[in-house]
Amino acid sequence: MPENEFEKKLKKMMDDFHLPPSTSVWENVSRRLHEKRRRKIPFFFLLAAGLITAGYFTYHVSEKYKQNSTAAISYTGKNADKAGNYLLKDSAKLSTQKPGIKKEEKASVSNTLPGTQQKIFKNELNNKLITVKNSTALKDNSSELENDNAGNNKQHLNGQIINENNNAIVSNNETLFKNSITIKQPVTPADAENTLLKDEVQDNNLALKKDSISGLANQPGNSLKKSTTKTPVTINKTSNWQWGVTGLYAKSNLIENLTNLNIPSAQYSNDPLTSGNYDTAFKTTHAFSPSAAYAFGTVVKKKIFKNGYLSSGLNFIHLSVKADIGKTVDSVIVIPSPAYTYFVRGYAQPGFVKTNTSKYNFIELPVLFQQNFFHSKKTSLSYNAGFSVRQLISSSSLIYNQINNIYFSKEELLRKTQFQVAAGLSFEMNTGKNNSFFIGPQFTYSLSNLIKNPGNSSFHFINYGLQAGFLLHKK
Amino acid sequence: MDYKNLVRNCLKGNAEAQKYLYNHFAASMFGVCYRYTKSVTDAEDVLQEGFIKVFNNLHRYRHEGELQAWMRRIMVNTALTYLKQNKHYSSELSYEEINLHPVSSENPVITLQAKELADLIRQLPTGCQTIFNLHAVEGYTHVEIGEMLGIHEGTSRSQYARARSIMVGWIEKRNENIKQRRYAGK
Numbered sequence: 001m002p003e004n005e006f007e008k009k010l011k012k013m014m015d016d017f018h019l020p021p022s023t024s025v026w027e028n029v030s031r032r033l034h035e036k037r038r039r040k041i042p043f044f045f046l047l048a049a050g051l052i053t054a055g056y057f058t059y060h061v062s063e064k065y066k067q068n069s070t071a072a073i074s075y076t077g078k079n080a081d082k083a084g085n086y087l088l089k090d091s092a093k094l095s096t097q098k099p100g101i102k103k104e105e106k107a108s109v110s111n112t113l114p115g116t117q118q119k120i121f122k123n124e125l126n127n128k129l130i131t132v133k134n135s136t137a138l139k140d141n142s143s144e145l146e147n148d149n150a151g152n153n154k155q156h157l158n159g160q161i162i163n164e165n166n167n168a169i170v171s172n173n174e175t176l177f178k179n180s181i182t183i184k185q186p187v188t189p190a191d192a193e194n195t196l197l198k199d200e201v202q203d204n205n206l207a208l209k210k211d212s213i214s215g216l217a218n219q220p221g222n223s224l225k226k227s228t229t230k231t232p233v234t235i236n237k238t239s240n241w242q243w244g245v246t247g248l249y250a251k252s253n254l255i256e257n258l259t260n261l262n263i264p265s266a267q268y269s270n271d272p273l274t275s276g277n278y279d280t281a282f283k284t285t286h287a288f289s290p291s292a293a294y295a296f297g298t299v300v301k302k303k304i305f306k307n308g309y310l311s312s313g314l315n316f317i318h319l320s321v322k323a324d325i326g327k328t329v330d331s332v333i334v335i336p337s338p339a340y341t342y343f344v345r346g347y348a349q350p351g352f353v354k355t356n357t358s359k360y361n362f363i364e365l366p367v368l369f370q371q372n373f374f375h376s377k378k379t380s381l382s383y384n385a386g387f388s389v390r391q392l393i394s395s396s397s398l399i400y401n402q403i404n405n406i407y408f409s410k411e412e413l414l415r416k417t418q419f420q421v422a423a424g425l426s427f428e429m430n431t432g433k434n435n436s437f438f439i440g441p442q443f444t445y446s447l448s449n450l451i452k453n454p455g456n457s458s459f460h461f462i463n464y465g466l467q468a469g470f471l472l473h474k475k
Numbered sequence: 476m477d478y479k480n481l482v483r484n485c486l487k488g489n490a491e492a493q494k495y496l497y498n499h500f501a502a503s504m505f506g507v508c509y510r511y512t513k514s515v516t517d518a519e520d521v522l523q524e525g526f527i528k529v530f531n532n533l534h535r536y537r538h539e540g541e542l543q544a545w546m547r548r549i550m551v552n553t554a555l556t557y558l559k560q561n562k563h564y565s566s567e568l569s570y571e572e573i574n575l576h577p578v579s580s581e582n583p584v585i586t587l588q589a590k591e592l593a594d595l596i597r598q599l600p601t602g603c604q605t606i607f608n609l610h611a612v613e614g615y616t617h618v619e620i621g622e623m624l625g626i627h628e629g630t631s632r633s634q635y636a637r638a639r640s641i642m643v644g645w646i647e648k649r650n651e652n653i654k655q656r657r658y659a660g661k
Contacts (some may be wrong), residue, residue: 006582006643007611010592014612017589018502019509025519026497029526033493332516343516345561 028342032412035452046389046419050367054312240303242471244435245296248442250465252293252319256458258445287350287400291320291357293463295364301471307372307382315364317390319461323358323398325407326351333408335401347408348398356407358397360414360461362390366422380428388444390418402457418448424467434473442467478542485533497526500543504550510593510608511554513601517561525553551613555605555623564601583646586653595645603638610635 297315304310325348333344348356368386375381395414398407424442431437446461484492501522508521528549536545558564585592599607605624609615610631615623617631624631 004582006585006639009585011612011614013585013589013592014506014510014596017506017510017593019505019590019593020502021505021519021522022515025501025505025523025526026494028523029497029530030490030494032523032527033530343520 046417050312050365050387050389054310054367241474242299242301242303242309242436243474244299244469244471246299246313246315246467246469248293248295248315248317248465248467250293250295250442250463251290252321252461252463253290254288254321254450254459255462257460258462287402287457288321288323288358288459291322293317293319293465297364299469299471301370307375309370309382311366311368311370311384311386313366315366317362317364319360319362319463321358323356323400323407324350324352324354325356325398326353333404333406335404342410344406344408344410347404347406349406356398358395360395360397361393362418363393364388364390364420368422370426378430382426382428383424384426385423386421388420388422390420390446392416392418399451400457400459413451415448415450415452418446418450418461420444420446420448420461426467428471431470436471436473437468438471439466439468441465479538482533482536482538482542485530493530496529500546501526503543504546506589506593507547507550508554510596510612511551511558511605513564513597517557521550521554521557524557525550528553547613551609558601558605583643583650585646586650587646595642598645599638599641603634603641606631606634607638607642611639 295315295317297313297317299311299313301309301311328346328348330346333347335342335344366386366388368384368388370382370384372380372382392414395411397411397414398409399413400407422442422444424440426438426440428436428438441464443464444462448460450459450461451457481492481496485496504525505518505522508518508525509515512518512521525546529546532549536542587595596604596607606620609620609623610617617628617635620626620631621628
């Protein structure tokens with residue numbers, strides 16, 4: 001506290017001391033206040049829009065998918081009303097209730113198809129298709145099954161002998177009926193009535209798909225039809241979900257734009273002591289050069305149709321770019337621009353003195369569409385494309401001003417919310433029953449200019465690298 | 476003046492209210508910023524940052540004390556942050572303890588205008604200038620200054636003593652010059 005008169009007088013004078021600032025202060029304050037509000041809106045707007053779009057798309061497609069999977073199968077023969085559509089749970093039941101099948105064959109089917117599910121259709125010729133679904137080891141057993149059924153191919157129906165061959169063992173629909181084998185067996189309508197257990201239809205929850213039914217109908221010798229008087233069987237369709245972790249190692253750089261791939265150039269002197277001095281010979285180089293980038297996060301994939309996925313997640317992404325700079329000049333420079341003029345204290349000119357690495361940390365929300373274009377039993381190859389929204393959470397960076405040919409630091413000039421387009425390839429390999437590993441190149445280009453102020457050059461992030469991840473699957 | 480209503484409108488994002496608040500306090504706040512810095516540009520930078528903080532933290536103002544005093548504290552804190560963050564200040568900022576000598580008991584008559592006095596304060600070494608402002612003008616105790624700047628209380632005292640001594644010397648010298656000019660005029 002002031003001890004005496006001197007302090008008292010001085011305090012009073014200084015308390016009353018008023019000095020009007022220049023008008024530019026309010027302009028800057030006002031601009032920054034509005035900028036701050038605007039900056040928050042796009043990120044949350046884009047985040048919400050992305051989530052809503054993804055949600056709607058997922059819901060819409062899965063609803064459509066559900067409708068498609070409500071299969072209506074019937075036959076149009078005389079006994080249509082009696083037959084209906086039924087499913088049999090396992091081969092044991094099937095064999096015991098089918099007098100036409102010998103004991104040995106029953107045993108064979110039972111042995112070769114433990115715990116299998118069988119699906120029976122009737123067509124207008126009173127044939128019945130029994131779809132045997134084995135979710136575990138049917139592939140291995142398929143040849144054996146074919147042999148087992150080879151002797152069971154001659155059955156009488158309405159005085160006709162229908163010879164059924166192994167071609168009736170049908171595997172339809174790679175995704176839902178990947179491991180299913182359909183055995184076409186001729187039985188009499190009476191047999192069918194005895195053997196078909198309607199109650200087990202619900203128990204089995206066997207997913208039928210429109211495609212698979214059409215596939216069966218297209219088989220030679222099968223005249224399976226979708227009845228005009230449908231007796232629908234609604235199948236509980238559970239969607240395929242995959243989730244896991246992902247990581248990316250890449251190179252990132254700042255370029256002027258994607259169309260001409262020009263990187264803003266910087267001029268530097270050959271002599272470090274006179275760095276930035278235009279009297280000496282100077283070279284032109286890129287203002288920034290690529291540096292390491294990495295990302296890690298979570299990924300969620302939802303199957304939206306055959307071989308098509310929608311994926312999203314949340315990632316932490318670190319980008320960096322390098323710049324060769326000369327001596328740091330501890331002085332003030334005025335940078336005029338159409339938006340507003342600002343001062344920079346302490347800047348560096350391009351040179352050889354040191355390499356500065358600008359670092360940027362973002363939180364990223366990607367929304368990607370992915371489609372398999374090659375698919376085998378254990379592997380698949382797919383492409384992906386989509387967009388992502390990034391929010392800058394921290395940075396330590398240099399901005400390059402081409403007019404003054406200087407690098408300086410002014411974090412408030414960085415655009416915090418960035419909008420990207422992304423594309424890539426992915427090779428996926430099943431590493432277990434319910435999990436897979438994927439790896440592939442990924443490319444991202446930022447549509448947003450990193451620098452807000454148009455007085456500086458235009459800078460857009462690109463990053464290209466290898467992405468890998470581990471996914472858990474669930475139906 | 477009804478500051479409650481003004482603050483409420485500012486919180487709603489009313490640009491007119493924000494401008495009014497700024498215009499009402501800008502000159503007095505700029506006076507504060509001016510004393511802590513060495514140039515008008517720096518003072519304006521501090522003022523700008525300070526007002527951004529004021530508007531962003533206006534919801535924290537509880538209408539318990541004077542709005543001006545609350546804003547003034549923000550300006551002082553912004554100025555201290557600015558001094559630490561800027562190289563050309565941070566290199567000059569030194570709070571080394573110097574030999575403690577008794578605070579000058581001299582109480583020279585201040586014949587200067589407020590602006591001239593502020594300019595004299597700005598000519599003090601940066602460390603002394605900050606402590607002189609905080610103690611003599613803002614009224615913080617040396618204990619509080621020690622906590623604010625992360626220095627020992629004794630350091631604050633010695634720096635203040637040095638700053639006061641310099642200031643008194645300058646003011647007395649100036650008073651003498653004025654006297655001499657008067658005699659010379661007669």
